[in-house]
Amino acid sequence: MKKPRVLMADDHSLILAGLRKLVEGECDVVGTVEDGRALVEEAQKLRPDLILLDISMPLLNGLEAARQLRTLVPESKLIFLTMHASPTYATEAFQAGACGYLLKRSAASELSLAIQSVLQGQHYLTPSFTKDVLQSVLKPSSGERGKAASTALTSRQREVLQLVAEGRGTKEIATILCVSVKTVEFHKSRIMQQLDIHTIADLTKYAITHGITGL
Incomplete structure (x- = not known):
């Protein structure tokens, strides 16, 4: 078999x-x-x-x-x-x-x-x-x-958030996702606006708390 x-x-x-x-x-x-x-x-x-x-x-x-x-x-x-x-x-x-x-x-x-x-x-x-x-x-x-299914972020935004929380820079994220630097910056801005979060440290905390990254 x-x-x-x-x-x-x-x-x-x-x-x-x-x-x-x-x-x-x-x-x-x-x-x-x-x-x-x-x-x-x-x-x-x-x-x-x-x-x-x-x-x-x-x-x-x-x-x-x-x-x-x-x-x-x-x-x-x-x-x-x-x-x-x-x-x-x-x-x-x-x-x-x-x-x-x-x-x-x-x-x-x-x-x-x-x-x-x-x-x-x-x-x-x-x-x-x-x-x-x-x-x-x-x-x-x-x-x-x-x-369980509800989330404030889109799938692409969660991808960007994970990479930001992992400490990756904007250019590296753009390369990984095959998008422009401006697109990454747009997503980061939208994420922070939607979550009412204003620092990378707090974004990282959010990502860990919500299981987006396992750091």
């Missing part, structure tokens, strides 16, 4: 090496990347059956990457493997297109179970959450869906 093809993304090379050893018995690891932008690029080239990804990654976080992947490679199943144990992150992950969500502290057997479940067309959420949380994450109410 042909092994499912998997692409893995995490900003720690040791974790990627460990994950490879865990899954290579049942999966064909076709690639590993260490940031969200590389993930989106490689996923389009490789068209894997399965993508294992973290939330906190440089250049583009896993949630934003998932939103793009849902459109660009809808056939690829996404499983988040992260340290974030908050139901808020799990809810947002599923709304971004995830099929599975488990924690890095989970046992190796749980990862195998998650992979099998997702490849069979099911959703998988770590049992580390309580039953009430499981239900609210997998079947959020209309109010919860609106709350």
Whole structure:
């Protein structure tokens, strides 16, 4: 039987090496990347059956990457493997297109179970959450869906905000996003205006608090 093809993304090379050893018995690891932008690029080239990804990654976080992947490679199943144990992150992950969500502290057997479940067309959420949380994450109410999905910023603004919070200059951000310096400056100005934030330090705090960057 042909092994499912998997692409893995995490900003720690040791974790990627460990994950490879865990899954290579049942999966064909076709690639590993260490940031969200590389993930989106490689996923389009490789068209894997399965993508294992973290939330906190440089250049583009896993949630934003998932939103793009849902459109660009809808056939690829996404499983988040992260340290974030908050139901808020799990809810947002599923709304971004995830099929599975488990924690890095989970046992190796749980990862195998998650992979099998997702490849069979099911959703998988770590049992580390309580039953009430499981239900609210997998079947959020209309109010919860609106709350989790609502954001004061557009996808592009969140991308710019993450790069600013990572300490990248305007020219570097423009190069990464393939836009002009003026466009980046416009987005930064709009972000600060919309959030009523006036310093880069406070922008960084906002980005960390709202899970846009994992600094």
